[in-house]
Amino acid sequence: MKQLKVIGLDEKKAEQLADKLNELLSNYQIFYMNVRGFHWNIKGERFFELHAKFEETYDDLLLKIDEIAERILTLGQRPMHAYSTYIRTSDIEEVKDVHDGRACVANILDSYQTTIRLQREIQDLANEASDEGTSALMSDYIREQEKTAWMLTSYLND
Template identity: 75%
Template sequence: MKQLNVIGIEQQPAKQLAERLNELLANYQVMYMNVRGFHWNIKGESFFELHAKFEETYNDLLVKVDEIAERILTLGQRPMHAYSTYIKASQIQETKDIHDGKACVREILDGYRIIIQLQREILAAANEADDEGTASLMSDYIKEQEKTSWMLTAYLG
């Protein structure tokens, strides 16, 4: 007999999805702090435009951090919650002392590339596990971030 968690998903696939979601959470947390730093330290002729855009971006990332952590809990697992753990688990690296707007935008694009790829992998695993909640979340994020990536690429010229 299959063991199901409280939302009716098999225990083992739910645990595996939560592990991948924790990896995603780590990447979001590091990216969040990077973008927060860009917001604080941006200089140059695009200051006003990018300062506002970076604030919009880090606010969106923070919402997603909470949603991902809550999804992990919904799957019956525990979200990571220490920055030391995030740094070890994240593919996105910390960035420090970047003041140039275009360099900041390129860093954000690099982060989205990593996150979108992870989300595609989680989407496939969620579909396989019949986990519509996780699949829907990943699908929504991917659609939104692909458009954002296109716009940021257009900004770079």
């Protein structure tokens, strides 16, 4: 594959990374839709605060979805693009009809736990493959999400 030759990555290792990135992509897509639903359906005394926070969160997730798909393409593979596939391959489950703020935030924390775990696995694979591009992307996501998890955990412990 000419593209991989240009960027200096082994084809088999790039394929393994792309498979894991597709798994991450599935999780992000379900995570995104869950947070979108939280944004639309939130109720209660903290409506304004959480409504804005959920919008900030799903905007960030959408950017990451695009970056992950483009990284898969950079590795010479195809990103999954069907919700039926995402539902089947995601560790994050669809959440329906949740409007309680604390339940929404707890679900977001659970979802970050899933993505951080998977991103660490991908980062390890990327490091073994000398794939700095994927490793750096995962490092950035992990750093951001660890801080966000701390903040959301603090929010729940008020």
